[in-house]
Amino acid sequence: MLRPGDEPGAIALKLSEEQRLDWLRLIRSDNIGPRTFRDLVNRYGGARAALTALPGLARRGGAARPGRIYSLDEARTELKAIRARGIEFVALGETGYPARLAMIDDAPPLLAVRGKSSILGRPLVAIVGSRNASAAGSKFTQTLTSDLGAAGFGIVSGLARGIDAAAHRASISTGTVAVLAGGHERIYPPEHVALVDEIVVEGAAISEMPLAWEPRARDFPRRNRLISGLAAGVVIVEAARRSGSLITARMAGEQGREVFAVPGSPLDPRAEGTNGLIKQGAIMVTEASDVIAALEPILGRGLDLPAREPEPPSSADVEPGDDERARIVSLLSPTPAGLDDLVRLSQNTPAIVRTVLLELEIAGRLERHGGGLVSLV
């Protein structure tokens, strides 16, 4: 039996109350995602300075009208409401922020954690799968989950009907983490409100969204990156050819997580996705030891912390002139392009190109894709 020790924690940082409010304002403002948040804080040295810079950046990026900036009052109200519900607000870099999640390049700056946050410091494995699970799939999930729980793993899943719910239920007592697509007050599906109450006794429910955020379709793939990001490996139990679980598997692969899949009959449509993953190199799982054997060396190795960002450059080096900006914008189109190409074709420094992209993004005109690609909206 594996007896994993605690995962190493992230760099200990502790935000002041003011900083926490600034972080919350910045991440809740229009056109600011986790990557832009990080770029801005790195570029301006802090959330407060970034907030001050936002209107200028949006203007230079060509925003039709300036994006909404979350007000200090709104941030205070949200923080108060969160705390009133006993939910902890953990910032990227603080003790208590899940170490593995901190390593993904779009880690949420703030995570609302309800329940026992200590579970986030344990080795975690994600178990996800189809909503319309077969009886056999649910039964297998139960056995696999219990065995992995008994081996010391916390179980991460997405609170969906079917496989997800079976995984949570079978790890209520050993510890499980439900990652929400919406806010803590908009549990989806609604019939799982009671399940979350059970989960948070020994485990946790986490969300990066505002308390009352009603999850929309596109919030689920976004959420899936957190499921795989938290875990050392992701097990897919039953998945049809096109299914959300396969998105989680792809994200897990991109994040360097181990991908596991449970096989099934070629005649079972619920196994098409998982069999396909195995053909593509996912590790086949028929019992918990398959997962444990593959993850043991990874957990033993500890975490590779990401390279630190360089010191913020002086503004003269990164402030583009109007000609430079126009040239870079002219190179962009709805077809995704890479940063390297933009640097080469515009004959500018990477720092200048990055600033222009930041401006465009804040102006709501830029979309970021995987692999560092960007396109105009």
Place this chain on the structure above:
Amino acid sequence: MLRPGDEPGAIALKLSEEQRLDWLRLIRSDNIGPRTFRDLVNRYGGARAALTALPGLARRGGAARPGRIYSLDEARTELKAIRARGIEFVALGETGYPARLAMIDDAPPLLAVRGKSSILGRPLVAIVGSRNASAAGSKFTQTLTSDLGAAGFGIVSGLARGIDAAAHRASISTGTVAVLAGGHERIYPPEHVALVDEIVVEGAAISEMPLAWEPRARDFPRRNRLISGLAAGVVIVEAARRSGSLITARMAGEQGREVFAVPGSPLDPRAEGTNGLIKQGAIMVTEASDVIAALEPILGRGLDLPAREPEPPSSADVEPGDDERARIVSLLSPTPAGLDDLVRLSQNTPAIVRTVLLELEIAGRLERHGGGLVSLV
């Protein structure tokens, strides 16, 4: 779609009627298996000379009583009976002997082929599996077989109930080969007599055993080496943890054949064997294209013919003295030992050691194992 050409044929040899009778007598004599047959023919330059040498070899090997030598009359009667039934008797090395099968080190010297022997010259793939197949397993076998048949493959199987029968039935019209564990007049299971009649219209049934040989338990694994030996690859559809199909898979691996397995639910005992094979590196099959894609390059490469045996050495070089023989025998025990070790420890030449082993084998005192290991019975 794959349109495989004919497989290259083996070296064209044609036995005279007398030689064929000698071959039949030698392979049907006591203690002579396919490997010993080959050793004897190589050692003495032909089956006739080997038959003459047998009593002396058995005596020197310490046989309690001499093994039975199949008489010329018996051989004539068998050959006549075979021909009366329209069955062809193909010898190793003759045109019409399956080229891939000729490459395994225990290829049968004579093969009784009923039906269209031309199918043995086509690219073949074996499909085998559990006798108590599930409905889904049978259905999948049917689809896979039809698709591989349509792609130009002949389908080899073992005529058992369940998956084997489903594979034969789905390739009656495109061509299928039933490999029998007993003789042509002892079809097993008996209820498949009519199936064989259908098989031989466009395909063939083959056996290395005498016409009236009733198959015993140990004849089935022996037969399985022919199933894998004939084929470029072997697909296992449904197999429990310990099953005959896994023996075929192991033999296929040892013979350098591609091993394929069909996945199933971890809760389905019929999938334990196949899932295990995939974990060990078998190629996962959920559709015919998985098999075709893996076999296409192999078929395109043609066959690597085995290295030729050296010229038979002069008898002075290979005839052991009594001291040498005693020394080599003293090194043997019921624990399997390798030829290299026997040569080193006895300080004899490999040719001398081989002769002593041949004597012991013909005396019924030696057992040969995989990997060139031998032990005393």
